[in-house]
Amino acid sequence: MQLLAQIVTGLVALIHVYIVLLETVLFQSRGRRVFGLTQEKADIVQPAMSNQGCYNGFLVAALVVGFVHPNPAIASAFTVFGLACVAVAGVWGGVTVKRSILLIQTLPALIALALHFAG
Template sequence: MLLAAQIVTALVALIHVYIVLLETALFDTRGRRVFGLSREKADIVRSAMSNQGCYNGFLVAALAVGLAHPDAAIASAFTVFGLACVAVAGVWGGVTVKRSILLIQTLPAVIGLALHFAA
């Protein structure tokens, strides 16, 4: 069960690496298309999206520490914190931005939390 939890946690981290890239380095190309923004709207929200990408990077960092820290208690704390933050952010995004965020972001995080606690 622990291995399944770690695999799902790594998947959530990778999803967020991609989100970070979409919101920062790839925003003017792929990011704009994925988020369905016209060039004009992208110009308006570019700096806010970059800032949001920074926060998503912090989620990736928490999950990475959770996956890599040698102390099991510390690893568990970072994993739970990271997955819980992703789940809450996903619910908020699903309510305020786009419903599909619930499937892309929230569901994997909740599955990861369930597997983590089951392990």
């Protein structure tokens, strides 16, 4: 069960690496299309999206620390914190931006949390 939890947590981290890239370095190309923005709207929101991408990077960092920290209790705390933050951010995004965020972000994080606690 623990291995499955780590695999799903790794997938959550990879999803967020992709989100970071979409919101920062790929925003004017791929990111703009993924978020369904016109060029004019993308130009307006680009600074905010870049800032949001930075925050998503922090979520990735927490999950990575959960994988690499030598103390199992600390590693677990980082993993739970990171996944909980991803889930909460996903709920907020699903309510305020686009419902599909619940499936893309929240659901995988909740599955990973459930597997983590089951393991």
